[in-house]
Structures are given as C-alpha cells and as structure tokens.
Amino acid sequence: MSTNFPVSENVSRMHASSTLKAAQTARMLREQGHDVIDLSVGEPDFDTPEFIKQYAWEGLQKGLTKYTATAGMKPLTDAVVEFYAERFGAEFSAAEVAASCGGKQGLFNAACALLNPGDDVLIPKPYWVTFPEIVTFCRANSVFIDTESTEFILTAEQVRNAITERTKLLIVNSPSNPSGRVIPADEMRRIIETCVERGIYVLTDECYLFFAYPPGEVFTSATLPKDIRQFVCVAGSFSKTFAMTGWRIGYTIANEEWTRAMTKLQSHSASHPTSFVQYACARALQDADASMAAVGSMLAEYERRRDWLIPQLNAIRGFKCAMPEGAFYAFVDVREMLGDEFTTSADVADKMLNGGQIVATDGEPFGADGFIRISYATSMQNLENAIERFRNLFGTRSMSA
Ligand SMILES: Cc1ncc(COP(=O)(O)O)c(C=O)c1O
Structure with missing residues (x-):
C-alpha cells in the first residue's frame, strides 16, 4: 500500500545496495527450497575464529x-x-x-x-x-x-x-x-x-x-x-x-x-x-x-579456490577473466556473449539465475556493464557445481572450436 511518504531528496537520489539485493534474492530462493548457488556474497564463508569469540565473551564477563x-x-x-x-x-x-x-x-x-x-x-x-x-x-x-x-x-x-x-x-x-x-x-x-x-x-x-x-x-x-x-x-x-x-x-x-x-x-x-x-x-x-595465523589460513584457502576457478571460468564459452591478485572476486568479461541472445550483462546474470539457479552480480552497478562479479568466498563444492552449471548453460570454449 502506497502512503505517498515524502522520501527526502538526499535519500531519493541514492540507489539501494545492489550487492545486498543479490544476496537477499539468493536467501529468498533458498528459503523457498530452490537449489541455489550463491556467488554474490561479499563475505567470508568462514566462521569468526574461536579465540575472537572468546574475547567477546571475556568482554561481556568484564561488564x-x-x-x-x-x-x-x-x-x-x-x-x-x-x-x-x-x-x-x-x-x-x-x-x-x-x-x-x-x-x-x-x-x-x-x-x-x-x-x-x-x-x-x-x-x-x-x-x-x-x-x-x-x-x-x-x-x-x-x-x-x-x-x-x-x-x-x-x-x-x-x-x-x-x-x-x-x-x-x-x-x-x-x-x-x-x-x-x-x-x-x-x-x-x-x-x-x-x-x-x-x-x-x-x-x-x-x-x-x-x-x-x-x-x-x-x-x-x-x-x-x-x-x-x-x-x-x-x-x-x-x-x-x-x-x-x-x-x-x-x-x-x-x-x-x-x-x-x-x-x-x-x-x-x-x-x-x-x-x-x-x-x-x-x-x-x-x-x-593468532590473528595472523587465522588470516593466513583464510588467504591460503581463497588462493586455492582462485587458482582452480579462474582457468575453469576462462574455459566457459564467452567468459574472459583476468587473474585477480587480491580479495575474493572473479570479474568476468562477458561482452563476447552480447549480441543476439543477451543485450547486457544483466541478461547474462538473469540467465545464470533462471537457467542455472546461480546468483552472481551484474557489473553495471559497479560501473562495468558487460562484466559479472563472482565471489569465491564459498566452498569448493559450490564452485565445482557452479562451473558444471555454467558448462551446461553456455558450453565450453573447446566445444565451440
Ligand atoms: C570495498 C569494500 N569496502 C568496504 C566494505 C564494508 O565492509 P564493512 O562495512 O562490513 O566493514 C565492503 C564490504 O563489502 C567492501 O567490499
């Protein structure tokens, strides 16, 4: 129901966070029982290290x-x-x-x-x-x-x-x-x-x-x-x-x-x-x-995933992805795919979602139409399943040769 609420000019001019929206879509679909693979989230899939939780508890006990x-x-x-x-x-x-x-x-x-x-x-x-x-x-x-x-x-x-x-x-x-x-x-x-x-x-x-x-x-x-x-x-x-x-x-x-x-x-x-x-x-x-040991083990795991994932992505027909040196995102150039079936990278992201139940983030809100952001802050199993679904959806470069 619309109440004609007079949203301020300052807030009206802003856009809601597209990355949080993508994560929300994934959560909603999962709650509805869909077998969704969420590659949209910009957060570590690891739990907070136990010793930090203990310190928080210590803080509470200290009043x-x-x-x-x-x-x-x-x-x-x-x-x-x-x-x-x-x-x-x-x-x-x-x-x-x-x-x-x-x-x-x-x-x-x-x-x-x-x-x-x-x-x-x-x-x-x-x-x-x-x-x-x-x-x-x-x-x-x-x-x-x-x-x-x-x-x-x-x-x-x-x-x-x-x-x-x-x-x-x-x-x-x-x-x-x-x-x-x-x-x-x-x-x-x-x-x-x-x-x-x-x-x-x-x-x-x-x-x-x-x-x-x-x-x-x-x-x-x-x-x-x-x-x-x-x-x-x-x-x-x-x-x-x-x-x-x-x-x-x-x-x-x-x-x-x-x-x-x-x-x-x-x-x-x-x-x-x-x-x-x-x-x-x-x-x-x-x-x-302890802190740097925790960071080191997360970094090593992200690196392992990155080293496996990027060549796999580059083998998908229409995907091109540079090797990232940091963070936990692959930024895939899908411009080769634009033309008949897809007009924008948002269409490619829609195809991933509707055809493969994969939630990934369109590049347009990042100022890079033609790209898709894939987060590898998720398990190897999810990444392997996602690659399998991409292969089925788009084919592989060797198939197109
Ligand atoms: C580039 C960048 N800066 C800042 C943040 C803010 O993170 P937080 O507010 O959780 O510290 C994020 C979170 O995704 C980010 O990706």
Whole structure:
C-alpha cells in the first residue's frame, strides 16, 4: 500500500545496495527450497575464529556492556596503533584512529566530514557500489576514471588527467571489489603524491588489506610519511580480515582534525560500535600471532579456490577473466556473449539465475556493464557445481572450436 511518504531528496537520489539485493534474492530462493548457488556474497564463508569469540565473551564477563568513547575505547585505538606499527612500521597516534560500525560507516564518516555540495570526487571504475552513493548523499559529484586500458589497475597518470578545478577527494580501493586487482605499492604512492601535490585528499578503502596473494605485497597508506598522510584517510575493517561481517566494526586512520570531525558526526548517529565487540577486536589485534595465523589460513584457502576457478571460468564459452591478485572476486568479461541472445550483462546474470539457479552480480552497478562479479568466498563444492552449471548453460570454449 502506497502512503505517498515524502522520501527526502538526499535519500531519493541514492540507489539501494545492489550487492545486498543479490544476496537477499539468493536467501529468498533458498528459503523457498530452490537449489541455489550463491556467488554474490561479499563475505567470508568462514566462521569468526574461536579465540575472537572468546574475547567477546571475556568482554561481556568484564561488564563491558555500556557506552564507550565515541571514537572507540582506548584499548582498541591503542591496539590499532600498535598493530600497524609492528606489522607495517606505520607511525600514527591513537588520536588519529576512530572506531566505526563497519568499514562502511568509516567511509561514510570520512566523506561526509570533508565534502561540500559541488565538490568533485574521483572514483576509478569499476568501483565498489557504495562509493558514488556516498558522494551523491553529500551532494558532491562523482567523476569516474576509466581504467580498462590498464586492466582495471589505476595509475597516477589516469588520476592526473582526471583532476578538475573542483576535485576535493579521490576514493581508491585496493585490493579491489569488484575486480580483485591490486595496485602495486609504488603506483599507489605515486597516485597519492599526485593528489597531495594538488591539495586533494585521498580516501583509501583497505578493507581487503590482508587479502593480497603472494607474491603481491600488502600495502597500507598508513605507512606514508606524515606530511602526505595529512591528506589521507585509511578506512579499515575487521569484517573480511577476521570473518566478522556481522559484528559491524571497522576503523579510520586520519589526521586529528579529520578524525574529530568524523567523531562529531558519528556522535549523532551510531555513537560507537558495540562495546564488547571493540574489546574483542582490541584483544585480537594484541594477539597478533593468532590473528595472523587465522588470516593466513583464510588467504591460503581463497588462493586455492582462485587458482582452480579462474582457468575453469576462462574455459566457459564467452567468459574472459583476468587473474585477480587480491580479495575474493572473479570479474568476468562477458561482452563476447552480447549480441543476439543477451543485450547486457544483466541478461547474462538473469540467465545464470533462471537457467542455472546461480546468483552472481551484474557489473553495471559497479560501473562495468558487460562484466559479472563472482565471489569465491564459498566452498569448493559450490564452485565445482557452479562451473558444471555454467558448462551446461553456455558450453565450453573447446566445444565451440
Ligand atoms: C570495498 C569494500 N569496502 C568496504 C566494505 C564494508 O565492509 P564493512 O562495512 O562490513 O566493514 C565492503 C564490504 O563489502 C567492501 O567490499
């Protein structure tokens, strides 16, 4: 029943998250008893490591059930500082760290604390669906950078060419959702320097920081020299790192003024992430050996799946997929299939769903029509079944030869 509710202009202009919608479709079909394979989810299929659950319980037993400081309890902000210092040699203070309810809220805080209506924000394509929506919410303009010529790896030159008089911010995500590509550390430094030289701020979404496959290196812009870092906000998350998507906790690392502005905003929205969750995360970071062992075993399993999956995908008729260096997504170019049967990649995704009961995400909401995002954060068995269904639906390259 329509109530003619007058949705605000700010929210009307936004689109609902297409990735969450795809996951919802999969859940609904499964509840209806369909044998669905969900390759849409952007979350680890692993459970949160047991020792982190134990730390949360310890926090509850200690009575950590009350409000905390808005930017997060001191043990957590201190633990972020120490963890980054030990692992990466980064130097920043606890006053530059703020805990948020997931990386998503950190990104939202960072953009809202900086942007004014009319500012230009550079966003490389393909992008994570939320970036342009946050920019829209701030009444700023997304200026997209096409990175297809460099196989979806952003370069400093592309950034330089895209800068306008009104450019205020660049949002960059590496390892990338949806492409799985990783910007090499030297190029990332050049990209950030290109911005900083022109007084442009950079928001680096490092939510997949620990999921770069060897020999690729993990790079965090938290390690940049202080004069550069003044212009950078790192958005980090516990969601993927420790398979904690439902716990809703992340953090930002930014200069003190930017952090204070973000904290002011958060003080009037979520206040802070859940108290005993903050405690569990603080203890997990302090217990770096156990944490990194957990991350290492997840990374090894994702790598095993990736190494099996990508050649299998490339053997399907009409599929072309570059080897991702990070995250847990295969970004499949299906443009060869467009023509008679399919007009857009959304049609291909529909065929996967209706003909094969496979839920995958169309590339269009990521700014990459003609591509399909496949998450391999799912079991090998599911991946094997999915490949079998793709073969039946579309055939194989050898069959077409
Ligand atoms: C690129 C990227 N950034 C940020 C997030 C936010 O994750 P969370 O809010 O769970 O920390 C996600 C989640 O899918 C993501 O893919």
